[in-house]
Amino acid sequence: MKIAIAQMNSTPGAFDATVSAMAAYGRRAEELGADLLVFGAPVLMGPDPMGLAANEAYLLDATRALGALAEQIGVPALVPYTSNITGVPTYDVAYVRDGAAVPISLTSMLDAIGPGSVDAVARGIRERLDADARLGDAGGQAARLIDPAVIEVGGAHVGVALSLGDLDAFCAGDLDADVICLMPVDGYDTDDEMTSLAPAVSDGCFVPEAADADAWLAVAGASGAYEDMVYCGGSFVMAPWGELAAAASSFGEELLVCDVDVRSEGPLAEPVAPPAYDRATLLWRSAATSVRDQVNKRGLSGVALVVDGSLASAATAAVAVDAVGPLRVHALVWAEEDALADARELVRNLRIRDVDELSARGVEVAAEALGGDGEEGVVSSLVETRLGTLAAAGELLALSCA
Template identity: 25%
Template sequence: MASIRVALAQLNFRLGDFKTNVALIADAYERAVEQQADVVVYSELAVCGYPPEDLLLKQQFLDDARAAVEEIAANTSNAVAVVGFPEVEGECLYNSAAICYQGNIKGIYRKQLLPNYSVFDEKRYFTPGASAGPIIKIGGANIGVSICEDLWFDEGPLDHQVSSGVGLAISLNASPYQRGKDSDRASTVIDRVTRHEIPVVYVNQVGGQDELIFDGSSFVVDSQGELVARLPQFEESVQVVDLEVEECGSGDLPVIVVSRSEQQKKPIPEKRIAEEEEEIAEVWKALVLATRDYVNKNGFKEVVVGLSGGVDSSLVAAIAVDALGPERVHGVSMPSRYSSQGSKDDAAALAENFGIDFETISIEPGYTALTNMLEPVFEGHQTDLTEENLQSRLRGVLLMAMSNKKGWLVLTTGNKSETSVGYSTLYGDTAGGFAVIKDCPKLMVYELCRWRNQQTSATWIPEASITKPPSAELRPDQTDDQSLPPYEVLDPLLEAYVEQDQTAGELISRGYDAEIVHRITRLVDLAEYKRRQSPPGPRISTKAFGKDRRLPITNQYR
């Protein structure tokens, strides 16, 4: 048996910022070398960040990526660095891993299985690799490289690698977070370990990238299927682990032979396993990371939230404070004649509890002016939804004016239940730059608020915001259940229709009321045009609106 010390570099890259990414990679390499690592493993496309999308169609981007990986290689010493990058050869583009050692790129592995589903469309850009090699040979142990999807299916390169004497598999990943994904990854890797009886090192990136959240949670499973290391979720970490790898001869794959010092290695802790979070805590941390990275990576200093005193805006403000600190968050109450005193008080209390800047701007003068302007045009028409939407759009105008004047990013407050059925005002409450809870159903919104309050002895989110009947407060005595079924009925129905793709007939056969099913599915279908014009927001479910679910707006199929 050969003892191999592997460093897992779980890093938060900035997409397209090669200078920063090279520095992150170099720093992690130095830390790994100090701990006498034999191999340092980074995540998929680490050099440029993931997913680069159509930047991959720009030749200069690809040239810069190549220059970056060559710079990384030039600064390597006696530890192997395995770094993901986009590789061009001839007319083909590959999702590759550079094997860097002693100042050079010694070999390149090319990803074979390209995902083309859900949020992934790698076949738009990449050509599949044809070889399961090269193999890295260190002290008699053979190490095989794979990239993300390669490990998820039996027809991946691992079978060929094992038949060629590989005794340790390392996997570079850019695997986005969704609820339950962490256990899926672990079960997949354990299945591979059980089948091949070799240890697997799984390295994932961390950080927010537009609508995707990468949770890290990199881990190592030994040849017996035992978890021997797990890095924390939602934060950067570099960790080394010692693995006993069976020595074996090499088969038909090319081999990169690595010499190493026989100097005795300093001991490291045998097991460092980060605690698993409960699911609601995972979701909270995911939303906090997504918000922080979207704001910071796009160069915003501060954010603004319209505070209605309701549960949705309270949750968004709380997430923003945890992500950025109270000094970077501004809350604005914009009451109308229909706003209750309780709601105004709850908005002010929330701002005070979290220590954020708070302003109150009544929309009454603007609403009166607009209705007077429109009175000649509206003559002969009854007051209806139009006047309600005017109020919401006025609030959007005020928030965007503050954004323009002060450079604040507007965080919108719509949840997935409302977004699904179009229970929102286009250019009103959808106006903004980042939709923090757009993939959170209403019942989850309540759960997140309760969880956040339980983390401290004080009640930071006012209890009244959580317990009062939800209302847009755009007309007298308005509540959500006048327009929608109770959320206890609506949310499971929407999950089945949107995330599980069940038909109206299947929903009715499950016991849902036929009238409700037909009304809600029709609302979901009709609201596609609104969703296309809404801001991006973090994906936490198996199917979020956006890349996960691509439907035409002009569509007669029901």
């Protein structure tokens, strides 16, 4: 079979634009003869729709978006989304084919229960939600409804997983699949190398999982920032014996298409070398991606920040310039003596042209007039207030060194 992975960046809630982009990937995948198209977890609704999954109007829009996608896409596709069919926001995956979008959670429960009552299905859903509630949800994200599942696509058994932990069911032999489609809900974590996806393969990650599951791995990552979570791309397809058949770039949008021979025992004729894992580079690019998407997805003009001669403000300014370019950065210079010279030099070196300077003495006088006697907290509050005013007036994203 031929599997396609759409490594996308999107704006959750902008359903018309998102569906249009997803349908375009679908047409390209169909032209290339793909049997299955896999989308990253946050593409349609984000990794955590910030409580919007409890909003009936939002859910209706999302349902309509899935329906519109089903009408426009000609290749079977897996589309993660968040539903509220049980009264609690829950993760799910829609299997889109033949003009319809079918929730895998429902089909999995029906398959497990067999022909029977709807009450039994509802009871199974309630039991899952009760278990999730007992585990706790400190992060406030949606609970995961579905267990890892297996569906049939073109005669092959395809496993569906939403987290790295879901692979355990396949590795332990609880479920058998020819291909496992992993669509991680969680983004990049600098303390968990595997969340970088393809670069982690260079250090041996995912190889034991593919071997234990005795299945091909098709790992679909998104590329971009979704609120405070960043996805760094790196989608890939791995053979059961650990060779990479295909890999996408980090921090880029692309359609990855790969032939998968579930009967082959290897080796691959032309394996792909995994990209190197560089934690510092991934961290920097994640920070820049976060700033860029926060600006662009909110429709802002650029970034406003304070440059005070410290290392922290220098790093923040450099990330901002890398993210949106020097012409979209507004620097508020505020420092004393040698630090002021350093701040001015940094602004020049980064080619930031939109610059305001605050008189350090003037800020101290203002703080004293407010009864602060020049205390650092009052001074910092005045600077932050000035930064907020600049950001609001220029429709800019205010960044803090914190």
